Structure formats: C-alpha cells, structure tokens
Amino acid sequence: MGMDLKEQEEDIIREVFGSQKIRLYKIKHFIFDFGGVMIEKTFVIKNLIDIIESDLKATIPRSENSYYRKLFRQVGSGVISSRDFITKILDKYYYPIKKEKEGALPEKKVNVSYYLELWFQLYAKFARLSEDMKEIVQNLHEAGYIVSLMSNTFDIHAKSNELKGFYEIFDNVFLSNEIGLRKPELEKYKYVLRKLKTKPKYCIFIDDKMANLIPARQLGIYVIKFESIQKFKEQLGDLGLKDISDVSRKDIKLQYKEYKLIKDEFRKAKKKYEKIKKEFLKTDKDTSKLKIDLQLKFDDYMIKKAEYKKAKLSKKELVSRIKVS
Structure with a gap:
C-alpha cells in the first residue's frame, strides 16, 4: 500500500532536516507544546460544534477556507473571545437559515452562555495532564533547564488549564490567545525568543505537528516531533538525558x-x-x-x-x- 500525501510530505521534511547536531552543553531551554504533547488531543471544539448542529438542526461548514476556520483562528489568537466565536457562528449559520425557512427570526435567542459552559465542562472533563510528561518537565527544571510552554489555545481552555494548575510546572507560558500570535506564524517563535532573551541555538522545541516545527528549525531552534511518550523518552536518551533525574x-x-x-x-x-x-x-x-x-x-x-x-x-x-x- 502506498503512502498518503501527509506521509510523503513528512518524509520529505525529514530528508530536508536530516539529523540535527545538538551540543547539549549549549542547551538552556526546553519549549513544549501543550495539546498532543502535555495532554492528549481532546477534540472538544469539534464535539461542541457537533452538539450545536444537532441541537439547532444547523449545518456549519468547517473546510479550511470557511468562515468557521477564520473565526477559529481569531479565537485562537485572542482577536475574539470564546463567546464571540459561538455568537458569530450562530449569526452566520443559524439565524439567517432559520429566518429563510420560517420567514422570521426565532422569538428567543440561543442561550450562548449554555454552550460556553458546556464547552468549558467538556474541556475540563477530557483534558488530563500526562503524569509522565509532568515528571519529565519537572526533572528538566530540577536539572537546571528553563522549561517553557508555547501553545495555540483559546481563552476558555486557558482558564480551565490555569484553574487545574497545569501551567504551574512551567517557568514561562506563552499562549496564543494572550500574545495574539499562533504557530506556525514565524513571529510567534521570534516573540518567544525575545521574551526568553535567548538565541535559537540554545533551545529545543517539542511539538506534535510538523508544520509547527518548520518555522522553529528555520530560525535555528532544535526541534523534536512528539509522537509518543515512549518515543520521546528514547529521543531524550539520544540527547544524553536518558535519566534526567541524575542529570545536572x-x-x-x-x-x-x-x-x-x-x-x-x-x-x-x-x-x-x-x-x-x-x-x-x-x-x-x-x-x-x-x-x-x-x-x-x-x-x-x-x-x-x-x-x-x-x-x-x-x-x-x-x-x-x-x-x-
């Protein structure tokens, strides 16, 4: 069976990047992604939109060039709030269709607060910090490294993560909804480097998406694609950090x-x-x-x-x- 397009693209990227020569004695910073690395992917927004579609008998197009995707990027970079995100989706895909079908707008507006609370509860339920990754981050910190988080997220997710103390294990936290920049925008990586007052050659960035690793590598940051905890532990071993608790x-x-x-x-x-x-x-x-x-x-x-x-x-x-x- 032949490879799909995504596999072919990733093979080409690996070939272009090749192996990275990392001088461990120069490394000062480890920068982690959150979703798909520190926690498993939750697919909460997909589930939320599925529920809204089912409840309201609406259809919300989600292709890359759709209005939905534009709003998705805006809420992820803090341009609009989570409440605005739901409101604008309803204004675009529910109310006009309802008016067209029934000749008038519904007497009652949709309770946006209900869906906001549902969104929050769904995320809080499914977002679980990996104990293995938490231990790795803590050990890196104790070994003397500066450990930071660079995440694309939404205000409602960030609020839940903060309440659960997920961010407390990091020395620095850079959230897209707060700084207005999302991966893989090159400026986000430059922003993080400026805030850390460091150079790319002193950093290792870990993310589960190849698209987010490319800009980092272009700047000279060393990168690791996260695929599983076991694989990541092996990669740390390749770096000479097999047993981080014994490393300083x-x-x-x-x-x-x-x-x-x-x-x-x-x-x-x-x-x-x-x-x-x-x-x-x-x-x-x-x-x-x-x-x-x-x-x-x-x-x-x-x-x-x-x-x-x-x-x-x-x-x-x-x-x-x-x-x-």
Missing part, C-alpha cells in the same frame, strides 16, 4: 569546561614540543641540554595528548545527532 545542566557545563581546559593544555604542550624540536634540528651546538629539554617536552606532550584523547571521548557524550522525528 551545571555538571554538563562543567564537563565541557574541563574538556576545553584539557584541550588548551594539549595545544600548549604540542606548541612547546614543536618549537623545541625545530630548535633542536636547526642547532649545530652542543645539544645535550636541548636533548633533555626536548625529551621533557615530548613526554609532557604525550601525556597531554593521552588526556585530550580521553577527554574527546567524554565530550562525544555531550554532542548528539537526532532526527526531527
């Missing part, structure tokens, strides 16, 4: 600092050895003292070379190549 960003930086120090010492020893070797080969005077000095410099050079070789192997643990997905 401070220790990782110290390990790299020690490597740099050993590397510098090796280069100095090599330079000194090559200098005296050159001097020894050029001179025609009594070389007994030079011979001793040459041997000492050579011995020191070989010791530093062995230390550097060992340090390079240790440094390899701090550099990983991982695929987007």
